[in-house]
Amino acid sequence: MLDENNNIQNEQQDVLNQNKGEFKYFTIVACVYMTRYLIAGDSTGLSDPYCVISIDGEKRETSIKYKCVNGIWNEKLVFDTVCFNYKEQATWPCMLITVLDKDYASSDTLGYSYLWLTDTNYSYNSPKKIKPKWHQLYLKKSNRAQGQILMSFFIFDND
Numbered sequence: 001m002l003d004e005n006n007n008i009q010n011e012q013q014d015v016l017n018q019n020k021g022e023f024k025y026f027t028i029v030a031c032v033y034m035t036r037y038l039i040a041g042d043s044t045g046l047s048d049p050y051c052v053i054s055i056d057g058e059k060r061e062t063s064i065k066y067k068c069v070n071g072i073w074n075e076k077l078v079f080d081t082v083c084f085n086y087k088e089q090a091t092w093p094c095m096l097i098t099v100l101d102k103d104y105a106s107s108d109t110l111g112y113s114y115l116w117l118t119d120t121n122y123s124y125n126s127p128k129k130i131k132p133k134w135h136q137l138y139l140k141k142s143n144r145a146q147g148q149i150l151m152s153f154f155i156f157d158n159d
Contacts (some may be wrong), residue, residue: 022087026088027080028055028117029154030095032062032070033132038147041101041108045069048102051149053080064102070147071099080158086124092117096135097149099137111137111147122153130154 032051040045049071050064062078085091095115100107113135121133132152139146 022085023083023091024086025158026033026082026084026086027078027156028078028082028093029156029157030060030074030079031132031152032075032077033152034152035070035099035111035137035147035149036072036134038070038099038110038137040069041110042103047110049099050102050107052098052100053079053095054075054098055082055093058082072126088156089118097135097137097151099149109140111149112140113137113149117153117155119155120151120153122155124155125157127154 011152032053033073035049038047038049041049041052046067046068047066048066049061049068051073052059052061052068058079060072060079062071062077064070065073082093084093095117096112097115098112099112101111115135121130123130130152132150134147134150136150137149138144
């Protein structure tokens with residue numbers, strides 16, 4: 001019985017080792033273009049929006065666009081150590097996209113969304129331009145739809 005349990009454990013470890021070998025590090029380039037339909041964050045009817053993207057605990061942010069409601073960035077945010085199995089989409093990262101209004105003391109959330117990389121428009125190992133996609137943003141407290149953000153993504157092997 002003990003030998004049988006050891007054999008089962010060895011087989012399970014072999015399967016884990018095989019799957020582990022397919023996990024690799026990738027560079028993900030998030031292209032943040034613009035937002036639309038956001039509500040103003042300040043009493044002036046304007047905002048100072050910027051975008052923060054979080055992937056696997058790493059955060060990157062765009063520049064702040066002062067005195068506007070919807071930001072136009074056309075910026076690339078680079079994450080160069082994202083680990084997942086390209087062949088197994090269930091292992092692909094989920095990103096937190098947050099659009100904030102920069103104020104003197106703090107920043108107010110204008111909208112947020114969780115995006116699976118698999119649900120975005122992306123290009124794999126090619127710098128060829130791809131059509132960006134609008135993604136719905138939501139209000140923090142009520143979770144109601146609130147604005148959209150236009151983005152596309154590039155995935156590159158780190159080999």
